[in-house]
Amino acid sequence: MTKSDLTRRSLLKTGMVAGAGLALPTIFTSRASAFTNNPTGKTVTFGFTVPQTGPYADEGNDELKAFKLAVKHLNGEGDGGLLQTFSSKALNGTGVMGKKVQFVTGDTQTKTDAARAAAKSMIEKDGAVMISGGSSSGVAVAVQALCQDAGVIYMCGLTHSNDTTGKDKKRNGFRYFFNAYMSAAALAPVLKQMYGGERKFYMLTADYTWGWTQAASMKQFMEGEGWSMVTDVRTPLASTDFSSYLAPVLSSGADVLILNHYGGNMVNSLTQAVQFGMRDKMVNGKQFEIVVPLISELMAKGAGKNIAGIPGSSNWNWKLPDAGTKAFVQSYGKEYGVPPSQAAQTCYVQTILYADAVTRAKSFNPCAVVEALEGFKFDGMGVGPTVYRKDDHQAFKDVLVVQGNEKPDNEYDLLNVKQITPVEKVMYEPESEFFKGGNLGQCNPGA
Amino acid sequence: MLGLSKKDLMFLMIVTALTLAAPILLNPFPESSALAQFNAGYPDLMQRIAIFAIFAVGFNILFGLTGYLSFGHAAFVGVGSYATIWMFKLLSMNILPGILLSVTLGGIFAYLIGFVSLRRSGIYFSILTLAFAQMCFNLAYSVLTPLTNGESGLQPELSDPRILDAARAGGTVATPNLFGLGMNATWKVEALGRVFQFNAGYYVCGVISVLMFYLALRIFRSPFGMMLRAIKSNQHRLNYTGLNSRPYMLTAFVISGMYAGLAGGLLAAMDPLAGPDRMQWTASGEVVLMTILGGTGTLLGPVLGAGFIKYFENIFSKINDTVLHSWFSFLPKWLEDICVAIIHPFVGQGWNLTLGVLFMGVVIFLPGGLIEGGQRIGRLWRRKPGGNGAPSAKNAAAE
Numbered sequence: 001m002t003k004s005d006l007t008r009r010s011l012l013k014t015g016m017v018a019g020a021g022l023a024l025p026t027i028f029t030s031r032a033s034a035f036t037n038n039p040t041g042k043t044v045t046f047g048f049t050v051p052q053t054g055p056y057a058d059e060g061n062d063e064l065k066a067f068k069l070a071v072k073h074l075n076g077e078g079d080g081g082l083l084q085t086f087s088s089k090a091l092n093g094t095g096v097m098g099k100k101v102q103f104v105t106g107d108t109q110t111k112t113d114a115a116r117a118a119a120k121s122m123i124e125k126d127g128a129v130m131i132s133g134g135s136s137s138g139v140a141v142a143v144q145a146l147c148q149d150a151g152v153i154y155m156c157g158l159t160h161s162n163d164t165t166g167k168d169k170k171r172n173g174f175r176y177f178f179n180a181y182m183s184a185a186a187l188a189p190v191l192k193q194m195y196g197g198e199r200k201f202y203m204l205t206a207d208y209t210w211g212w213t214q215a216a217s218m219k220q221f222m223e224g225e226g227w228s229m230v231t232d233v234r235t236p237l238a239s240t241d242f243s244s245y246l247a248p249v250l251s252s253g254a255d256v257l258i259l260n261h262y263g264g265n266m267v268n269s270l271t272q273a274v275q276f277g278m279r280d281k282m283v284n285g286k287q288f289e290i291v292v293p294l295i296s297e298l299m300a301k302g303a304g305k306n307i308a309g310i311p312g313s314s315n316w317n318w319k320l321p322d323a324g325t326k327a328f329v330q331s332y333g334k335e336y337g338v339p340p341s342q343a344a345q346t347c348y349v350q351t352i353l354y355a356d357a358v359t360r361a362k363s364f365n366p367c368a369v370v371e372a373l374e375g376f377k378f379d380g381m382g383v384g385p386t387v388y389r390k391d392d393h394q395a396f397k398d399v400l401v402v403q404g405n406e407k408p409d410n411e412y413d414l415l416n417v418k419q420i421t422p423v424e425k426v427m428y429e430p431e432s433e434f435f436k437g438g439n440l441g442q443c444n445p446g447a
Numbered sequence: 448m449l450g451l452s453k454k455d456l457m458f459l460m461i462v463t464a465l466t467l468a469a470p471i472l473l474n475p476f477p478e479s480s481a482l483a484q485f486n487a488g489y490p491d492l493m494q495r496i497a498i499f500a501i502f503a504v505g506f507n508i509l510f511g512l513t514g515y516l517s518f519g520h521a522a523f524v525g526v527g528s529y530a531t532i533w534m535f536k537l538l539s540m541n542i543l544p545g546i547l548l549s550v551t552l553g554g555i556f557a558y559l560i561g562f563v564s565l566r567r568s569g570i571y572f573s574i575l576t577l578a579f580a581q582m583c584f585n586l587a588y589s590v591l592t593p594l595t596n597g598e599s600g601l602q603p604e605l606s607d608p609r610i611l612d613a614a615r616a617g618g619t620v621a622t623p624n625l626f627g628l629g630m631n632a633t634w635k636v637e638a639l640g641r642v643f644q645f646n647a648g649y650y651v652c653g654v655i656s657v658l659m660f661y662l663a664l665r666i667f668r669s670p671f672g673m674m675l676r677a678i679k680s681n682q683h684r685l686n687y688t689g690l691n692s693r694p695y696m697l698t699a700f701v702i703s704g705m706y707a708g709l710a711g712g713l714l715a716a717m718d719p720l721a722g723p724d725r726m727q728w729t730a731s732g733e734v735v736l737m738t739i740l741g742g743t744g745t746l747l748g749p750v751l752g753a754g755f756i757k758y759f760e761n762i763f764s765k766i767n768d769t770v771l772h773s774w775f776s777f778l779p780k781w782l783e784d785i786c787v788a789i790i791h792p793f794v795g796q797g798w799n800l801t802l803g804v805l806f807m808g809v810v811i812f813l814p815g816g817l818i819e820g821g822q823r824i825g826r827l828w829r830r831k832p833g834g835n836g837a838p839s840a841k842n843a844a845a846e
Contacts, residue, residue: 052796068769105767107796112600112722120491120718121761124633124644138599142720145602149622149631163599207589208598234589237598439605441620 035365036151036446037127044099044364046071046351047106047122049133049143050157054110055237055264056135058298059343063133063157064105066344069335070351074101081331082352085324085380090359091352097359104128110135110237112142119143123150129364130155130354132347135263136237137161137210144173151446153366155350158343160262160294162213165394166435171443172366174373174388176353176395177346178426180214181434183293183313186399186421188221194311195256195289197226202254204245204269206261207234214260217434218293222258230254235265242269246276255283258291266292267302274306295402297341300414307404307414314400316342316382317417325382339412349381367443383420391430393440399426455664462660462747466653469493470643477640484770485762490633490646492761494717496754497652498710501659503737503749505706508666509699510735511744512675518573518731519560519580523553523704525587525726527711529595532721535603539611540621542630542651542716546709553708554701556583561700565693568682580731587723600722623716625651630717648717655713659706664746666702675699707734740809742816751817756802763798 039045048067051060073081076093083091095101104126106118115134122128131147132155134140140159147154148170156164156175160183165175201222205211215232223229230252235245246269249257257278261269273279273290281288292299295312318329318339328348332340340348353373361368374390386397401419408414428435451459465472474488487493506520530552531545538544564575587595595601603609603620612621622629630648637643666672674695677685685692715721724730737756742748771790775783793801813819 103769104765105769105795107764111724112598112720113724116718116720117491117495117761118765121489121765124491125486125489138722142600142602142722145720146718149620168604236588437606441605 034445035367037123037129039099039127039129039364042099043102044096045122045126045128046101046103046354047119047126047128047131048103048347049106049108049115049118049122049131049139051110051135051139052107054108055240056110056158056262057264058302059135059158059263059296059341060108060133062298062341062344063135063347065336066332066340066346066348067103067105067132067351069332070348071101071103072335073331074352074355078335079331082324082328082348082381085327086352086356087379088356088360090356096355097362097364101355108134108136108139108143110139112138115139115143116146119146120150123147123152128152132350132354133157134159135343136208137164137213138208138237140164141168141209144168144170148172148441148444151366151444153354153369155354157347157350159210160214161210162217162434163209163438165392165438166213167438168209169392169438169440171370171393171440174350174353174393174395176350176386178313178315178397178399179394180210180217180293181428182399182426183214184217184221185426185428186401186419187218187291187293187311187313188225190401190419191222191291191311192225192227196286199227199256199286199289200230200254200284201227201256201258201291202230202249202252203232203258203260204242205232205234206237206265208237210262211260213434214293218258218260220433227256235261235269237265239265240268242272243276245269246273246278249273250276250278250281250283250288253284255286256289256291258293260293262294262296263299264302266295266299270303270310271306295404295415296343297339297412297414298343300404301411303404308406310404311418312402314342314402314415314417316345317400317402317415318345318412319415319417320382320400322382322384324380328382345382352381353378366445370443384423389430391440392435392438396423396427398423449661450665451668455668458746459657459661459664462750463657466497466657467650469496469653470645470649474641474643478642479640481774484766486641487758487762488644490631490644490649491718492757493646493649494652494713495757495761497649497656498713498717499734499737499753499757500750501652501656501713502707502710503734503741503753504656504660504663504746505703505710506734507703507738507743507746507749508663508675508706509703510738511749512667512672512679513696513699514679515565515568515696515700516573516735517564517576517700517703518728518735519564519576519578519583520703520707520734521726521728521730522560522580522583523556523707524711524714524730525583525721525723526556527553527708528715528721528725529587529601529711530708531712531715532601532603532719535623535715535719536607536609539609540603540623541611542623542625542712545716546712549708549712549715550705551708553711554705556708557701557704558697561697561704565696565700577728577731580726581728584723584726584728587726595721595723598723600720602720620719623719652713652717655709659709660746660750667746671695671698736806740806740816742818745816745818748816748818755805755817759798759802759805763794763801764796766794768795 050063072078104122108115119131130153135158137159140156144154154173162180205215219229259269278288292312300307357369357372361372373388376388379385383397386395388395399421400417402415403418405416470488474486476482476486527549530549534545560579622631628647632647634645678692737752738749741752771787775786
């Protein structure tokens with residue numbers, strides 16, 4: 001069946017064919033162009049990668065709704081939403097720099113690989129000039145790095161890990177959402193005031209970059225308030241049953257349970273903890289308490305009445321009284337019939353901020369956009385004055401401490417704003433303990 | 448030439464030509480048409496198809512020839528990816544060291560896992576490989592996080608030592624390259640209303656996949672391949688003749704593991720990030736699907752299967768309601784909504800459903816996979832009068 005004819009002649013032939021094959025790619029070089037995906041037609045394309053499946057799917061779908069609304073407003077349809085209250089008036093509802101905004105969407109599946117594949121196809125196939133979205137810090141960090149390499153702007157959606165603007169920060173990426181450090185800084189004094197100064201806490205932590213930094217921040221701040229940690233247990237992101245992780249909690253001597261879980265994870269772990277009867281127990285002579293450092297409306301809805309009385313922090317809440325919040329809630333409510341979540345607000349604001357930066361820079365070139373956003377101060381988007389710090393591309397604004405509503409008036413009235421922690425209280429140096437080791441690098445315009 | 452018969456040489460030539468022309472062939476629709484949605488000729492997808500073709504062709508050497516169904520091959524892909532990223536971090540952004548290490552490690556892991564698993568056959572073998580792969584996944588996910596960075600995934604960073612590459616001025620990580628040729632270098636040609644993207648990374652993957660295809664072809668045609676087929680048809684009888692079949696099995700397992708390692712290495716070389724998802728059992732299942740969908744035991748089948756599944760994953764998952772509405776916008780509003788509602792579950796995040804339906808159809812009606820479908824169509828085309836020479840023709844063409 002085989003003919004073994006490895007003669008000198010055939011070897012030479014084979015070698016030449018293989019050599020030619022290997023040499024072939026070297027004739028290709030990238031075409032000179034100012035920057036990646038320079039929109040030359042009448043339209044400009046944004047890429048929105050959100051989780052439509054996996055533990056963060058609820059957040060993802062809400063983000064997608066917000067993105068669609070933002071694009072509508074940018075193109076001058078609808079009531080204009082936050083464009084009316086935004087402090088920068090560069091946008092006028094005629095698209096971005098006269099180009100109509102289009103968008104493509106993709107499912108991240110809450111997995112880094114799938115998210116990068118989706119973002120790559122948007123950049124390479126659909127010509128997206130900006131990518132936004134992501135509901136997991138793991139995904140956000142991965143896609144941010146991809147956008148840096150490809151030379152497009154990444155406007156982070158829901159990502160709360162310190163690393164996104166810490167050790168993994170990138171020049172082409174910007175984060176409007178707050179982070180784990182800010183959550184812990186805002187929560188710690190409130191928790192001490194609520195539950196006293198000597199408490200032992202047990203943590204369950206989602207096992208990826210967000211969980212790790214959240215757990216580290218909570219530990220640091222709570223120990224600063226005189227609490228002590230019993231243990232920190234890591235749980236896989238894909239888990240849905242937490243009973244085996246919850247069972248040892250009560251016998252561990254801890255009297256507070258901190259759930260560093262988000263989305264579907266938190267809904268399941270909190271519900272199971274309540275079913276275990278933890279909230280009715282007395283430990284060390286004190287009432288057993290549960291804390292969820294990062295809470296969203298969608299999680300509160302998922303957890304139902306179990307959320308009552310649970311403290312946590314939020315980036316934004318639809319019940320805030322300022323004009324920006326009101327405009328956004330009205331506009332979103334008219335479109336979809338429900339109040340928006342903090343994920344929706346973040347993604348909406350990020351899209352508007354990008355469009356505004358392009359308009360002010362008068363260019364889609366990522367380097368020009370980066371320049372326009374660095375150190376940019378704005379207001380009117382809810383939660384008061386905000387600044388995009390130049391050193392790490394983190395937005396600094398007030399942080400909300402929220403608490404599950406004990407007596408909700410309606411099905412959306414699930415969280416009460418307990419306190420608004422001013423931005424000075426949650427401020428930190430770019431090279432402080434939880435954020436050091438990163439390097440923004442230089443802006444990359446791509447091709 | 449190349450130690451192949453004339454027919455096989457022809458076959459290899461066709462595969463090579465298709466690989467080289469893929470950027471043109473996969474872009475059949477003009478940019479401006481609504482069908483441009485279905486174009487697949489962009490670098491990332493082409494790279495993935497080429498890489499998963501390597502993976503599936505290698506898997507087929509084990510599954511197609513010996514009939515041993517391994518449910519753990521994703522572990523080798525993951526090992527290959529991590530190996531490549533570590534080479535990026537420690538040595539250089541040149542892809543060669545990484546790829547060499549990924550093949551080696553794939554082989555070593557396959558040897559260890561195969562050594563234990565091959566003591567059993569049938570379902571027990573499948574379960575053993577599955578267990579090992581799941582162990583690897585869990586190690587990567589939560590135990591060996593310093594080595595793998597867990598769920599967040601491992602990627603090259605500015606602070607890495609990278610002893611062969613001088614640190615680049617300006618503070619950006621260099622792109623993975625082959626002696627300076629960046630894997631993301633793309634030469635765009637606009638012609639006939641289409642943009643053809645000739646990407647260096649794709650051609651690296653493409654050339655390697657053709658070489659791997661050639662290697663598989665030689666293995667299929669060799670006495671060793673014959674021995675593997677003998678194991679598939681009746682291992683007991685083979686043992687009774689006094690032959691020890693296990694070394695052959697182990698060799699086949701290691702070869703397919705090296706193929707998988709290579710695929711993993713290439714994945715990381717094209718897109719420098721390695722996450723544990725790559726090692727999950729669903730990823731192992733995917734390559735089984737690819738092989739069965741395309742045609743088990745055929746040479747071209749796994750390549751087709753890989754192409755199909757990656758196409759569905761990347762193209763169908765991006766069709767959202769807005770796109771659907773634009774397709775049906777010529778209909779009256781109520782009819783448009785009905786059409787969108789009917790198609791909606793099968794696209795976007797529901798692409799798996801479409802693939803599932805297709806898979807069921809193939810398994811029920813075309814047990815030989817897509818290849819068999821192609822052959823049936825081919826036979827319709829040139830039906831010889833009174834010719835029932837189909838069985839022999841089928842056998843020859845199927846390989």
